[in-house]
Amino acid sequence: MLDLKLYNTKGGVTEVMPRLADAEADVQSLVEANMETLLGVRFLATEYSTGPVHGGRIDSLGIDENGAPVVVE
Known part of the structure; x- marks a missing residue:
């Protein structure tokens, strides 16, 4: 497992504790x-x-700088 630490750099440097959404x-x-x-x-x-053919949905849809669709699930 990768132990990646996150930091907030506003007003100094403090470690951000991970949490589940x-x-x-x-x-x-x-x-x-x-x-x-x-x-x-x-x-x-x-x-x-x-x-109607696929009957689903894309969580988040975007477009990149090349005009290609980007799907985020």
């Missing part, structure tokens, strides 16, 4: 709100339907 929706909202910063991807849609 209360719900997947919390993580999804965080990623969508920061998709450009985290992934370099422009956010387009949440819970995007894949249509």
Whole structure:
């Protein structure tokens, strides 16, 4: 297991203690709100339907700098 430490650098350097999200929706909202910063991807849609043939949905849909779709599940 990789022991990756996280730090907050505002007003000094302090270690950030990891925690589980209360719900997947919390993580999804965080990623969508920061998709450009985290992934370099422009956010387009949440819970995007894949249509009647596939009958599913994409959690988060974005587009990269080349115009290619990016799916975040």
